[in-house]
Amino acid sequence: MPQIVVENLTKTFRVAERDPGIGGALRGLVRRRHRAVAALGGVSFCLEPGELVGYIGPNGAGKSTTVKVLAGILVPDGGRCEVLGRVPWKERIAHVAQIGVVFGQRTQLWWDLPVVESFDLLRDIYRVPKADYARSRNELIALLALEPLLDVPVRQLSLGQRMRCDLAAALLHAPRLLFLDEPTIGLDAVSKLAVRDFIRTLNRERGVTVILTTHDMDDIEALCTRVIVIAGGKIASDGTLEALRARVTRERWLLVDLEDADATVTDPDAEVIRRDGHRIVLAFDPDRVATAVLIARLAARHAVRDLFVQNPPIEEIIARLYGGEEPARP
Amino acid sequence: MRRDDAPGLYLRYVGISLRGQMQYRASFWMLTFGNLFAAGVEFLGIWALFGRFGSLSGWSLAEVALFYGIVNTAFALAEGIGRGFDTFPGMVKGGDFDRLLLRPRPTALQVAGQEVQLMRVGRLLQGLVVLGWAMTALPGAWTAPKLLLLTGVIGGGAYLFIGLFVLQATLSFWTVETLEIMNTVTYGGTETGQFPLTIYRPWFRRFFTFVVPLGAMNYLPAPLLLDRDAGGIPTWVSWGSPAAGVLFLLVALRLWKIGVRHYTSTGS
Known part of the structure; x- marks a missing residue:
C-alpha cells in the first residue's frame, strides 16, 4: 500500500498584474488584470512506506506547490491526492496530526520561548500522551544533541541549532511521514552533516518516510534512494540517482x-x-x-x-x- | 469522542504570550502606563464636556459614564483575547498562516492564542474605574438581576468586538489593502458606543443596531440598567441584548471558515 498517491495533480495560480508607476498602482485599485500561471501541470507519483525521496527542480518548478498540497494547506484544481489514506485538504486536522513538516526558511518554534517550552506546547497542540512524549522527546534530544539548547530562547539560536530544534519539533508526535523543505539551506558544513545524519537515522532506523526538497545536490547524493525531478510543473524524471545519470548522460x-x-x-x-x-x-x-x-x-x-x-x-x-x-x- | 481541551490549550497560549511579553519588561510597563494615561485623558474630555453643557440629549454624565465603562471594558477584554486577529493581516502577508494550518487545531483558536496582550489592562482598569464610578453615581439601586444583565452586556460586548476583529482578519484573506475601513467600525465603534446611540442620526443608529449590534450594549439594555422609560424597546429585547454579540461572533466565525477555504484554494 503506497503512503502517498498523487495522480495528475494540477494547479493554476491567478497572479495580479500591475502596470509600473503610480498610475499603474491607481489603475490596479479599480480594475485588476490577472495572469494565469500554471504551477502544476499534471503531476503523478506514488510513495511507498520507508522511502527517502529527493524532490528537486529549479525555483518556480512546482516543488513547494506540491509539498503544500501534500501537507493539506493548498487545494489543487484537479487530480487525485491521497496521503495515508486521506485527502489532505478535506480532513486537514486529522491529516496534519499524522505528518511532520519542516520549512528551512521559517521556524515552527516560538521566537521568545526557550526551546523546551516550545516542545511542551507542541505536546499539548498535538495531544501527545505523556509517556509517548517523554520517550520521543528524550530520544530526539539525544539524537540531535539538544541538551545544551533546551533553555535558550529560540531567537538566540544559530541557524544550525535552530534547524536541529525544528527537526525535533516536527517529530515529537512521531509522524510516519516527514516533509522537509530545504532543511539545509544556509547551514554551515558541520550542521549540514548533522542534519543529514539525523535524516538518515530517522529513515533507516525508524522507517519514517521522507520527502526532501533541496537545492543542495550533496543532500541528494548523501541521502536519497530515489529522485523526482520537477520542471515547469511536470515530472521530468523519477528514479534512482544512477538511473537519472544514465538517462541524461x-x-x-x-x-x-x-x-x-x-x-x-x-x-x-x-x-x-x-x-x-x-x-x-x-x-x-x-x-x-x-x-x-x-x-x-x-x-x-x-x-x-x-x-x-x-x-x-x-x-x-x-x-x-x-x-x-x-x-x-x- | 475526544475530550475538548481547547480552553486548556488557549490558556497555555495565554501563559506563553504573557511570559514572552515579560521578557521585555520596560516596554511592557511603558505601554501599560501609556494605555492607561491615554484612556484617562479621553474620559477627562467627556467630563469637561459635561461640565460645560450639563447633559447630552437628556442623558446625565453618570448615565453616559456607564455606557463608556461598558464599551471600554468590553473592548479591552476583546482586545486582550482577540488581539491575534488584529495583527493577523501581517501574518497572512508574511506567509506565517501556513504554519497554523500545519497544526491539528482549529485556526481561529490558534490565531486568538497568537498574542494575548497584557498591556490592555490599562484600558480595562480605566473602563472598570469609570464603570464603578457610574454605578455609585447613578440613583437606582443595583439589584442582582441588574448586575447580572450588566455582566451579560459587557460579556456580549466583548463577543461583539472579538467578532469584529475576526471579520477584519477574515477580510485579509482577500486583500490586505482595504483594512482601514474596518478600523472605522472597530475603533470607531468604541468611540460611538461611549455615547448613547440615540443621540445619533437614525440611519447611523440602525447600522449600529442591526448590522453591527453595538446598540445591544448601549441603548437597548439601558431602560433596565438605568431604570429609564423603555421608549418603545420591549423588555425581552433589553434582557436578550447580550445574545446579539454572541450571535455576531458566530456569524463572524462562519465567514472566517470561508476565508480559510479561500486562502487554501489560492495559496496566498
Whole structure:
C-alpha cells in the first residue's frame, strides 16, 4: 500500500498584474488584470512506506506547490491526492496530526520561548500522551544533541541549532511521514552533516518516510534512494540517482593536473570543458574511448602530475535536464 | 469522542504570550502606563464636556459614564483575547498562516492564542474605574438581576468586538489593502458606543443596531440598567441584548471558515 498517491495533480495560480508607476498602482485599485500561471501541470507519483525521496527542480518548478498540497494547506484544481489514506485538504486536522513538516526558511518554534517550552506546547497542540512524549522527546534530544539548547530562547539560536530544534519539533508526535523543505539551506558544513545524519537515522532506523526538497545536490547524493525531478510543473524524471545519470548522460569526467599550466591539450575522443591553472577537466564517453586508453594518450603527450576519473556532479546533470531554462516564479 | 481541551490549550497560549511579553519588561510597563494615561485623558474630555453643557440629549454624565465603562471594558477584554486577529493581516502577508494550518487545531483558536496582550489592562482598569464610578453615581439601586444583565452586556460586548476583529482578519484573506475601513467600525465603534446611540442620526443608529449590534450594549439594555422609560424597546429585547454579540461572533466565525477555504484554494 503506497503512503502517498498523487495522480495528475494540477494547479493554476491567478497572479495580479500591475502596470509600473503610480498610475499603474491607481489603475490596479479599480480594475485588476490577472495572469494565469500554471504551477502544476499534471503531476503523478506514488510513495511507498520507508522511502527517502529527493524532490528537486529549479525555483518556480512546482516543488513547494506540491509539498503544500501534500501537507493539506493548498487545494489543487484537479487530480487525485491521497496521503495515508486521506485527502489532505478535506480532513486537514486529522491529516496534519499524522505528518511532520519542516520549512528551512521559517521556524515552527516560538521566537521568545526557550526551546523546551516550545516542545511542551507542541505536546499539548498535538495531544501527545505523556509517556509517548517523554520517550520521543528524550530520544530526539539525544539524537540531535539538544541538551545544551533546551533553555535558550529560540531567537538566540544559530541557524544550525535552530534547524536541529525544528527537526525535533516536527517529530515529537512521531509522524510516519516527514516533509522537509530545504532543511539545509544556509547551514554551515558541520550542521549540514548533522542534519543529514539525523535524516538518515530517522529513515533507516525508524522507517519514517521522507520527502526532501533541496537545492543542495550533496543532500541528494548523501541521502536519497530515489529522485523526482520537477520542471515547469511536470515530472521530468523519477528514479534512482544512477538511473537519472544514465538517462541524461553517460559522460565521465577526467580531471588532470599538468606540470605545465600553459600546455595545449586536445584529444579526438575527449572535450576540454574546464581549465583552471594546472587543472584540466575533460569530458568523454566511456563507450567511445576506454578510460585507460585516454589516460595513456594524455600521459604520453604531457607531464601529468595527478589524475582521477569521476561522474559529472549531479548539479551538472540536473542543469542539463532542466535545459538551462528557469521558468518564472508565480 | 475526544475530550475538548481547547480552553486548556488557549490558556497555555495565554501563559506563553504573557511570559514572552515579560521578557521585555520596560516596554511592557511603558505601554501599560501609556494605555492607561491615554484612556484617562479621553474620559477627562467627556467630563469637561459635561461640565460645560450639563447633559447630552437628556442623558446625565453618570448615565453616559456607564455606557463608556461598558464599551471600554468590553473592548479591552476583546482586545486582550482577540488581539491575534488584529495583527493577523501581517501574518497572512508574511506567509506565517501556513504554519497554523500545519497544526491539528482549529485556526481561529490558534490565531486568538497568537498574542494575548497584557498591556490592555490599562484600558480595562480605566473602563472598570469609570464603570464603578457610574454605578455609585447613578440613583437606582443595583439589584442582582441588574448586575447580572450588566455582566451579560459587557460579556456580549466583548463577543461583539472579538467578532469584529475576526471579520477584519477574515477580510485579509482577500486583500490586505482595504483594512482601514474596518478600523472605522472597530475603533470607531468604541468611540460611538461611549455615547448613547440615540443621540445619533437614525440611519447611523440602525447600522449600529442591526448590522453591527453595538446598540445591544448601549441603548437597548439601558431602560433596565438605568431604570429609564423603555421608549418603545420591549423588555425581552433589553434582557436578550447580550445574545446579539454572541450571535455576531458566530456569524463572524462562519465567514472566517470561508476565508480559510479561500486562502487554501489560492495559496496566498
